[in-house]
Amino acid sequence: MKKVPHRGFEKNEFEARMQRIQDRMFSAKMDAILLTTEPEIRYFTGFFSQFWESPTRPWFVLLPLSGKPIAVIPEIGATGMAATWVDHIHTWPAPQPKDDGLSLLGSVINSLRCRYGRLGVPMGHESFLRMPLGDYARLTDMLPSFEIIDASEDIHWVRYIKSSAEIEKISYICQIASDSFEALPTFTKAGDSEREICKRMRIDLLKRGADSIPYLISGSGQGGYDSIIMGPTDRTQSPGDVLIIDTGATFDGYFCDFDRNFAFEHANDSVRRAYTTVYAATDAGLAAAKPGATTSEIWLAMWRIMENGGAQGNNIGRLGHGLGMQLTEWPSNTEKDGTPLETGVILTLEPGMEFAPGKQMVHEENILITEDGAELLSRRAPAELPIIG
Amino acid sequence: MKKVPHRGFEKNEFEARMQRIQDRMFSAKMDAILLTTEPEIRYFTGFFSQFWESPTRPWFVLLPLSGKPIAVIPEIGATGMAATWVDHIHTWPAPQPKDDGLSLLGSVINSLRCRYGRLGVPMGHESFLRMPLGDYARLTDMLPSFEIIDASEDIHWVRYIKSSAEIEKISYICQIASDSFEALPTFTKAGDSEREICKRMRIDLLKRGADSIPYLISGSGQGGYDSIIMGPTDRTQSPGDVLIIDTGATFDGYFCDFDRNFAFEHANDSVRRAYTTVYAATDAGLAAAKPGATTSEIWLAMWRIMENGGAQGNNIGRLGHGLGMQLTEWPSNTEKDGTPLETGVILTLEPGMEFAPGKQMVHEENILITEDGAELLSRRAPAELPIIG
Numbered sequence: 001m002k003k004v005p006h007r008g009f010e011k012n013e014f015e016a017r018m019q020r021i022q023d024r025m026f027s028a029k030m031d032a033i034l035l036t037t038e039p040e041i042r043y044f045t046g047f048f049s050q051f052w053e054s055p056t057r058p059w060f061v062l063l064p065l066s067g068k069p070i071a072v073i074p075e076i077g078a079t080g081m082a083a084t085w086v087d088h089i090h091t092w093p094a095p096q097p098k099d100d101g102l103s104l105l106g107s108v109i110n111s112l113r114c115r116y117g118r119l120g121v122p123m124g125h126e127s128f129l130r131m132p133l134g135d136y137a138r139l140t141d142m143l144p145s146f147e148i149i150d151a152s153e154d155i156h157w158v159r160y161i162k163s164s165a166e167i168e169k170i171s172y173i174c175q176i177a178s179d180s181f182e183a184l185p186t187f188t189k190a191g192d193s194e195r196e197i198c199k200r201m202r203i204d205l206l207k208r209g210a211d212s213i214p215y216l217i218s219g220s221g222q223g224g225y226d227s228i229i230m231g232p233t234d235r236t237q238s239p240g241d242v243l244i245i246d247t248g249a250t251f252d253g254y255f256c257d258f259d260r261n262f263a264f265e266h267a268n269d270s271v272r273r274a275y276t277t278v279y280a281a282t283d284a285g286l287a288a289a290k291p292g293a294t295t296s297e298i299w300l301a302m303w304r305i306m307e308n309g310g311a312q313g314n315n316i317g318r319l320g321h322g323l324g325m326q327l328t329e330w331p332s333n334t335e336k337d338g339t340p341l342e343t344g345v346i347l348t349l350e351p352g353m354e355f356a357p358g359k360q361m362v363h364e365e366n367i368l369i370t371e372d373g374a375e376l377l378s379r380r381a382p383a384e385l386p387i388i389g
Numbered sequence: 390m391k392k393v394p395h396r397g398f399e400k401n402e403f404e405a406r407m408q409r410i411q412d413r414m415f416s417a418k419m420d421a422i423l424l425t426t427e428p429e430i431r432y433f434t435g436f437f438s439q440f441w442e443s444p445t446r447p448w449f450v451l452l453p454l455s456g457k458p459i460a461v462i463p464e465i466g467a468t469g470m471a472a473t474w475v476d477h478i479h480t481w482p483a484p485q486p487k488d489d490g491l492s493l494l495g496s497v498i499n500s501l502r503c504r505y506g507r508l509g510v511p512m513g514h515e516s517f518l519r520m521p522l523g524d525y526a527r528l529t530d531m532l533p534s535f536e537i538i539d540a541s542e543d544i545h546w547v548r549y550i551k552s553s554a555e556i557e558k559i560s561y562i563c564q565i566a567s568d569s570f571e572a573l574p575t576f577t578k579a580g581d582s583e584r585e586i587c588k589r590m591r592i593d594l595l596k597r598g599a600d601s602i603p604y605l606i607s608g609s610g611q612g613g614y615d616s617i618i619m620g621p622t623d624r625t626q627s628p629g630d631v632l633i634i635d636t637g638a639t640f641d642g643y644f645c646d647f648d649r650n651f652a653f654e655h656a657n658d659s660v661r662r663a664y665t666t667v668y669a670a671t672d673a674g675l676a677a678a679k680p681g682a683t684t685s686e687i688w689l690a691m692w693r694i695m696e697n698g699g700a701q702g703n704n705i706g707r708l709g710h711g712l713g714m715q716l717t718e719w720p721s722n723t724e725k726d727g728t729p730l731e732t733g734v735i736l737t738l739e740p741g742m743e744f745a746p747g748k749q750m751v752h753e754e755n756i757l758i759t760e761d762g763a764e765l766l767s768r769r770a771p772a773e774l775p776i777i778g
Binding site for chain 2: 234
């Protein structure tokens, strides 16, 4: 039995995270960064709540150039934030649509030491602002001493390298999902609907130790499926069908993200060939994924195999991505991404291709970049398309 | 056994939704509305995917002044969107950080009939922009013929009144969660941890027919709990403990959102009194919730009972809210909200109070506003605090 990792993080982990972002802020001449989104606020404060599911109230955290994060949050979160390593917590009785924390936030920002007159806000790729756009405009009007500059790349780079505690959590949920995928043929048969199969897998994942399953999709069709982001549907599985299930389950707020393919009773040659081609592409990706190489080298290594194997296209737009506190994180394995790999990076390898009109074959594995190259966190998919029944 | 509602919606439901928003757009002199967020895009197009869990790619839908919605989306979503009632689907091979759909979106907006020169974007309370802020600035630069105006209130009002098909889905998931809460004492005992209890309830909800459980929290403590948005933790339940569990489970993309309280083996008088006070507040809320009354009248009816019952405060900031495609929707039951109730509105009644320092008591029920007043969608909590064991 796998050992359940320790939940949460030690204080020195948060100190190290702050040190890394503050080093970057110092170089970029940023007095502070304003955060509004769940993963970023959790990363720097440790505040971990499902309450983000409610869109009503904005939450704010400021990362100053020195010292701990400063929280400016709805009163409902005061107890939870007080249990983190954060010392300075300002609250207001949200929701108050006419001034939902804005004047409080403005006064806290204006009370910060202003050395450079620059406030970082994540504004680039894979970032959002989680507060009303109108309120953001009003906030910037309150900050005449600050130029607003993009902080998204700094956040991406700091989150890019995972600590050993983060790796342990991701590895654990990958093992749970591997166990569940391997057990799937024992609770699945021809005649079952996608929805029934996915429901059983959700329950199985929870029983094995997943905390939640924010993502569990399926696609199926005779001789192949046409999408990997919709479903599950009520479509029942017939002999010759191919089923894909992709899952993002979590442990302590960290994700796995990989898929598995299954055929029912038999599979035609075209599907089998596509499967082995994409499997070989994963091999090439595993060989290419090492410190010093780039995401684009991984992409090229995998795409070359699939192109030679008859790929007619790829509508996913990339062949894998970062993984951690979110189902998908920066960067992307694309032709032009070019992000260099480093020890401690966790990625998905997700080779996929259209092998016949409207028929896709997509594999996915989760890997850790180590000094010696790629280490699989998911247990590798079978080399041949598994047949159920 | 409850009948499982039909999944999805008939085309005439989407036509009616478009008609309602277009009537408001006509009054507001808006040529189009730009949507970027999951519930809004799902509401008008029917596009329903878990893939929003990935933050990488932006998705755009335009609501024109006449005709159907227009999708401008990543290629990976083409198959899924083509299966909806939408006819015009523009795609690009996302992710492409340097131009992630921006020039395509700009050209589609600029090709719309421009009668008023006004483009609506949700910018107000309970709205977000789900695209990078830097890209939004570049987009607006591409639209010299358009003034950008807030569309969030129009969207709120259109979504506020639920159709019979929406009511059926919410009612169904409320019945499933009611069954699960009533069964909870059969799978819970003193000595269990919050985490174990919540995991069993997640599995129970799935077995009873919930599709997913995006929200399931717990709080517990000797003689009361101090937060209703954190947890579950590894805290085990001892005699005299009070446990709250709050859940947002879904069926076909529609939520329930209500909680239940339990004591273990015995409960002190102060807790029992708080429970019956908050229960009485719910009675007052049920009596006040009828067409023509406002959210503030509901608030006042409930708060008066709790104040007379010894409430020392409420740090939640409101006493219930809208419910539907999201765990919480506009409006809020607050002192100043003042939104008039109408037939077909679904709300939560969520009276809560601090009854001793650091001790809260919160109840929650889900209701439908009908011509005759409030109709419970959740099965009412017991009148006395239930004791387990």
